[in-house]
Amino acid sequence: MKLLHIDSSILGDASASRQLSQSVVTAWQAAEPAAKVSYRDLAGDALSHLSSASLVAAGTPTELRDAAQKHEAELAESTLQEFLDADAIVIGAPMYNFTVPTQLKAWIDRIAVAGKTFTYTENGPKGLAGGKKVVIVSTSGGLHAGQPTGVAHEDYLLVVLGFLGITDIEIVRAHGLAYGEEPRANALAGAQQQIAERFATLAA
Template sequence: MKLLHIDSSILGDNSASRQLSRSVVQAWQAAEPDSKVTYRDLASDAISHFSAATLVAAGTPEELRDAAQRHEAQLSADTLQEFLDADAVVIAAPMYNFTVPTQLKAWIDRIAIAGKTFRYTEAGPEGLCGGKKVVIVSTSGGLHAGQPTGVGHEEFLKVFLGFIGITDIEIVRAHGLGYGDDVRSKAMSDAQVQISEQLFAAA
């Protein structure tokens, strides 16, 4: 199995989402020892944001692209192929200002490609990535799950993944991390229990 591990927190070693996503990957490898992991750190190796340059590069014949356009087109192609090749994806998604980090949104913009991950039909949009499993590691300082303030975070990710055909989604959640040491400790502990005892219980 090919597993793609995505981190997006800007907090480095202090990141709760990085700690938990690493635990998810380790648990996955323990459950499926033959797994091959590809890692992408969107904070330390940021993908440039979707822009006019992205569209121009994509629309320019390969032999006519300048160096910047070749780089832009290759970045899009590599990011997309890495995702398409994965059987499963672990997405670490901290909440920043009621939504996902812009670094993670930049990655999403590179894989949301008509004809590759979705298509439009007479019956409406059709996702082309069914069969993949995704684990979302959701962290936040406040308590947002099931609230209007969470719509741009977990709900956004579920809507996007559903749009490209992915319905096998698990969420590992550690919220309330800004509510003091006791609440943070319990949230992280509960998430670790979910990872170690529940996430791959049937594996």
């Protein structure tokens, strides 16, 4: 089983989603020791944003690409392949300005590829990347559930992953982290408990 662990928080050691995504992966490995984990830190080693240069590189035959296009095409291909190869993905996903961090969006732009991870049919769009399990570790400073805006970053990830055909998605939440020390500690403890309970069942 190949497990891809992704972090996108820019807050380094102070990050809640990094702490929790690591707990998910550690618990998962304890429950499934054969799992092979690969790690991608989208903040520490950011992917370049999808650009017109990316599209030109993809559309240029391999032997005609210059050095920059070669680099661009290899980056796109390896990022997509790593996603396609994964049986399971743990995504550390903070809410920044009502969506996911720009670094996580840059990754999504590399995995949403027509003909590879989705296509259009007579019956509408069809996801081609089904069969994966995804755990979204969702953090936010505010409390958005039930508000008119909704939990925008989570909702976005559910839409885009669903579009790619991924339906087996679980969410570990720690929200309201900006409400002070005690609410933050409680939210983190609640998420850790959720993780422990979830993977205890898997190990049993």
